[in-house]
Amino acid sequence: MITNSEVLQADFQPAEILHRHDQINYLSEVLEPITDNQRVDGAFIHGPTGVGKTHTTQFLLERLEASSPEIETTLIDCWANYQYGATLKRVLEGYDIFRRRGEPKDDLIAKLKAEVDHPYVVVLDEVDQLEDDRLLKPLHEMPHITLLLIANEREDLYSRLDSRVHSRLAGYPAVEFKKYTQDELVSILRKRTEAATRGEVISEPHLEVIADRVGGDARFAIAILKNALEHADRRGGERVRKEDIESVLGDAREELLRATISKLTADQRVLYQILVEGGEQSIGEIYEQYEQRVRDPVVKRTVTGYLQKMEHYDIVELHGQKRGRTYEVTTTQLMDFEDVLE
Incomplete structure (x- = not known):
């Protein structure tokens, strides 16, 4: 019955993007100055899972490269590359910049600034997964780099950003993808x-x-x-x-x-395990156990952000409002924890 299974895979990139013409046209207008080697800061792309944010952005990158061969682009999955060094490595690789093993991060930033001399569009997909948002500031400030940031909720991300980073990104035009x-x-x-x-x-x-x-x-x-x-x-x-x-x-x-679940970061896996083992819990109960299980715990606000991210992907359910809010996993009836994370 199936003659081409590839097109039924979640990561298949279609040649035509359906029902996203308004978003494509708007983003094309935002990015148009790049084709004349003009500065474009970037844009923020947001919406729930499964609404075409990544595929549409990839389609735009391919169209940009085809129309202007001097433009370089890269799309980085921040869920897989959530640490500062991993994200920076992917940014360098996207521009074919050589780096030595163990080269200090500040030196790599300086090298990136010195060597990027024509338009470079950097897409940070699942940007709210970044463990450290400090990389966003130097990338934003580089004259030839344009940042496209993809996340589920704009306000969720902006509320967790360092104030110095927030002030620079707040002016990015926002493009919403609805269900x-x-x-x-x-x-x-x-x-x-x-x-x-x-x-x-x-x-x-x-x-x-x-x-x-x-x-x-x-x-x-x-x-x-x-x-x-x-x-x-x-x-x-x-x-x-x-x-x-x-x-x-x-x-x-x-x-x-x-x-x-297989994509969860190390800290998110700990949170998932806590909820699998203990059932519905408050953020205080979760964070107390989290601190005991990890060597270098992040702050409670970051953990709350992780749980909200997991809720967007239907891994975690949220109950109640604000201080009375509790969390529990949605998947215990479907699969065993150890089986998923093998």
């Missing part, structure tokens, strides 16, 4: 199905069933589609039935959760 509508999701699923299969394998009403289950999250919708196609294929069917969709909802959700 997809059901009709938009159906057209996205239809396009993926056409690219992944041959013939009429799933009806429009069944695509609507998938779109209705995911709350505007395209990642989840595509995961359900993939699993439903595979399920129908295993039973020898030529078309997806509603039962195929209903039977794989848990599998698709678990697939996404496993992928997300």
